[in-house]
Amino acid sequence: MRLCQAWHKRKNWLFLGHAEAGPRASVLYTVLTGAKRHRLEPWVYLTHVLLHLAGGSADLEALLPDRWAAAHPEHVLSHRLDESRQRQARQQRRRADRRGASR
Numbered sequence: 001m002r003l004c005q006a007w008h009k010r011k012n013w014l015f016l017g018h019a020e021a022g023p024r025a026s027v028l029y030t031v032l033t034g035a036k037r038h039r040l041e042p043w044v045y046l047t048h049v050l051l052h053l054a055g056g057s058a059d060l061e062a063l064l065p066d067r068w069a070a071a072h073p074e075h076v077l078s079h080r081l082d083e084s085r086q087r088q089a090r091q092q093r094r095r096a097d098r099r100g101a102s103r
Helices: 002-014 021-037 042-054 065-071 078-102
Strands: none
Touching: 021 042, 021 065, 042 065
8 A cells, every 4th residue: 555655646746737737847856856965955946046047047057956055055954964974974883883793
């Protein structure tokens, strides 16, 4: 049952009421996923990107998540970065413990 529910949640964006809505939603999800990957505040990043695109901004490379994060460090979610560093440190300790136990 859970697998079926998870599948339906992933596919909900396909059925948004109009034939062109699915591809548009997938573009927005891609932009938001890029923001998440670069640990940006998604709403701030998306608002900034959409306003610049609507205003006719020609500098599209400045809107890429990594470059935007460098230009707007105040909108990088530092607590997420700390969490991922702690997770990585725990994983490295576990691996070291397993290597030591196997010898």
